[in-house]
Amino acid sequence: MSRPAQRPVPLSRGCRTPPSQSYDVALLDLDGVVYVGPDAVPGVPAALAAARDGGLRLGFVTNNAARTPEQVAEHLTALEVPARPADVITSSQAAATVVAGLLGAGARVLPVGGPGVAAALRAAGLAVVATAEDGPDAVVQGYGPEVGWAQLAEAVVAVRNGARHVATNADATIPSPRGPLPGNGAMVGVVRDVTGQAPLITGKPDPAMHAECVRRTGAQRPIVVGDRLDTDIEGARRAGTDSLLVLSGVTDPALLLAAVPVHRPDLLAADAAGLLVPHPSVAAVGPARVCGDWAVRTAEGGGALELANAPRAGGGAPAAGGAGPDGLEALRALCVAHWSRHPDDGVPAHVVPADADAAALLAGWGLGA
Incomplete structure (x- = not known):
């Protein structure tokens, strides 16, 4: 009996042509991908415009439940990323759809979060209530910058009284110009810890949001673009879709190296402008893994990986499709190299430099000794 073909190690294949030419729709996360806080990631609006000019269509899939699709589309358009409300899918919409399916139209729901939560509930035919004393059948909790003790207290009382606790997402942090800040998952944890009831999570990585975006756009070969391993990349894997991780949000090299298998992306870029360029493959050259002018091999003793700046000078592995560095x-x-050694689990990588260039690079990533 023949063995089933093994999936190539993520990131090993690269992409010989720019993803904007290899895929028909990009399903873009927003926070940490298109913008950080109120401002666009530098260069990304122009890159997305170029991708669109080349025929790539865009959909926006966000776990941030604070705003309505109309508000999100208005913000994107102001950042020179033109968008319609129909192009945007929020985790509030996903939660409202799930609650309506579980409890039926007209069910009473207490919203916790920004205005996008209540708006999505009303649009789904649910009755929005203001307090635990109104006898809600469910509490839907999403991110909102004004969420405080009073809203959390109402949610706790309602859940204790039997309301179903539904969370739009469990992102522990959100990116900001000041670094990661508490996200919805941190606030959901307060209600969960006080009530002892585990919430139902409806946003990414549940594949429903990406599936809805695929349905709306008619995508035949979509790619998910995100900055979070546990939502965007896992969500893409669960939806059976390729993924591009960008480093403009919350994920850094150390987190990526330690990723469990379901969190490992197919492609990697500094930001969403990576849609416009080919991506190099990683080749096995003897015992080493080589990409561009860099080689990784097992260090003497076998416990660590050794990174070396190894210019090819005609003897190494060329980048796929002529991809530039x-x-x-x-x-x-x-x-x-690390994932090949740990195909079934995620563990931190121990990396040592073979030269000064490697030492400087690792130090910049926070991976130096």
């Missing part, structure tokens, strides 16, 4: 070749090689 983007500064992430070393990280690709490290990931493929």
Whole structure:
């Protein structure tokens, strides 16, 4: 009996043509991908415009439940990323659909979060109530920058009284210009810990949001673009869709190296402009993994990986499809080498430099000794 074909190690294949030419729809996360806080990630609006000009269609899939699709589309358009409300799918919409399916139209629901939560509930035919004393059948909790003790207390009382606790997402943090800040998952944890009741999570990585975006756009070969391993990348894997991880949000090289299998992306870029360029493959050259001018091999003693700046000078592995360097070749090689050693689990990587260039790169990533 023949063995089933093994999935290639994530990041090893690269992409010989720019993803904007290889896929028909990009399903873009927003926080940490298109913008951070109120401002666009530098260069991303122009990159998305170029991708659109080349025929790539865009959909926006966000776990941030604070705003309505109309507000999100208005913000994107102001950032020179034109969008319609129909292009946006929020986790509030996903939660409202789930609650309506579980409890039926007209069910009484207490919203906790920004205005996007209550708006999505009303649009789904649910009755929005203001307090636990109104006898809600469910509490739907999503992110909102004004959420405080009073709203959390109402949610706790309602859940204790028998309301179903539904969370739009469990993201522990959100990116900001000041670094990661508490996300909805941190607030959901307060209600969960006080009530002892585990919430139903409806946003990413549940594949329903990506599936809805695929349905709306008619995508035949979509790619998910995100900055979070546990929502965007896992959500893409669960939806059977390729993924592009960008480092403009919350994920850094150390987190990526330690990723469990379901959190490992197919492609990697500094930001969403990575849609416009080919991505190099990672080749096995003897015992090493080579990408561009960087090579990774097992260090003497076998416990660590050794990173070396190894210019090809005609003797190494050329980048796939003539892809030029983007500064992430070393990280690709490290990931493929480390994940090849740990195909079924996620563990931190121990990396040592073979030269000064490697030492400087690892120090910049917080991976130096």
